């Protein structure tokens with residue numbers, strides 16, 4: 001799972017930078033493949049553009065990976081830029097209540113609840129893996 005450092009972005013910048021799905025997808029693709037593309041299925045590093053905007057398709061096995069796959073925005077039921085807003089709020093204020101979140105963003109309670117859980121899980125997971133890598137650094 002890929003973690004995004006939303007908490008470092010200022011509110012104004014955030015609103016400009018992620019106003020549309022297109023901008024969010026471009027950001028996700030950029031972040032997830034910033035160290036280069038490698039096919040998750042066969043390990044090939046050649047790709048062409050896939051079916052959806054910013055997805056990448058392996059030239060060897062034709063596996064198509066969307067920009068949201070393996071991120072907290074995978075299979076999200078709402079537009080990605082709305083999910084980004086939830087993620088941004090949750091990263092900035094992890095203790096925000098679902099009621100406040102829903103009220104502030106005008107997004108359904110259930111949607112906020114589901115996505116917040118997913119985001120917290122993702123943050124927890126990356127926190128654990130950071131601890132793990134720190135421990136292995138100490139051992140080495």
Ligand SMILES: [Zn+2]
Nearest residue numbers: 039042058061
């Ligand atoms: Zn492949």
